[in-house]
Amino acid sequence: MKFEHVPEHILEMYEKIRSQHFPHLANAKILFLLNKKKMINKGNITLSKIVKPSDLVKFLSKDEAPEYGYDYIILLDQKLIAHCDDTDIKRVLRHELRHTFFDSDSLKNPYKLVDHDFSDFYDEVELNKDDPTWSKRVSQTVSLMYDQEKDEK
Numbered sequence: 001m002k003f004e005h006v007p008e009h010i011l012e013m014y015e016k017i018r019s020q021h022f023p024h025l026a027n028a029k030i031l032f033l034l035n036k037k038k039m040i041n042k043g044n045i046t047l048s049k050i051v052k053p054s055d056l057v058k059f060l061s062k063d064e065a066p067e068y069g070y071d072y073i074i075l076l077d078q079k080l081i082a083h084c085d086d087t088d089i090k091r092v093l094r095h096e097l098r099h100t101f102f103d104s105d106s107l108k109n110p111y112k113l114v115d116h117d118f119s120d121f122y123d124e125v126e127l128n129k130d131d132p133t134w135s136k137r138v139s140q141t142v143s144l145m146y147d148q149e150k151d152e153k
């Protein structure tokens with residue numbers, strides 16, 4: 001299987017981040033999944049990705065997430081979760097959650113996605129100012145893990 005459920009402590013981490021920084025997600029239903037395959041975007045490793053589920057996926061998940069199914073799906077690289085520090089995992093989670101937007105004018109589908117301000121979000125730059133190049137560092141670590149795995153095969 002390419003996907004797995006995330007460990008419990010990641011869900012607890014999300015709850016904390018949500019109550020601290022993302023009040024608009026109080027009622028959002030998010031499915032977090034580990035992706036065991038390397039995600040690549042434009043040649044670069046991608047640590048995580050947030051997507052809106054399709055109508056079909058929403059329908060299929062309606063028993064798990066009543067009554068309209070999940071509002072978002074967040075894919076997290078399995079090696080990131082297995083090998084990186086909580087501090088860095090939190091940075092990744094916060095980055096993905098910054099892509100969410102609650103559109104109160106849209107009653108039927110208020111949970112939207114927004115794009116970056118640039119390669120990150122201004123609010124995140126402030127929160128990450130102790131370690132501004134964290135994203136590059138974590139990407140390199142995870143990338144190296146995949147390379148080592150290839151060598152072992």
Ligand SMILES: [Zn+2]
Binds near residue numbers: 119
């Ligand atoms: Zn992003």
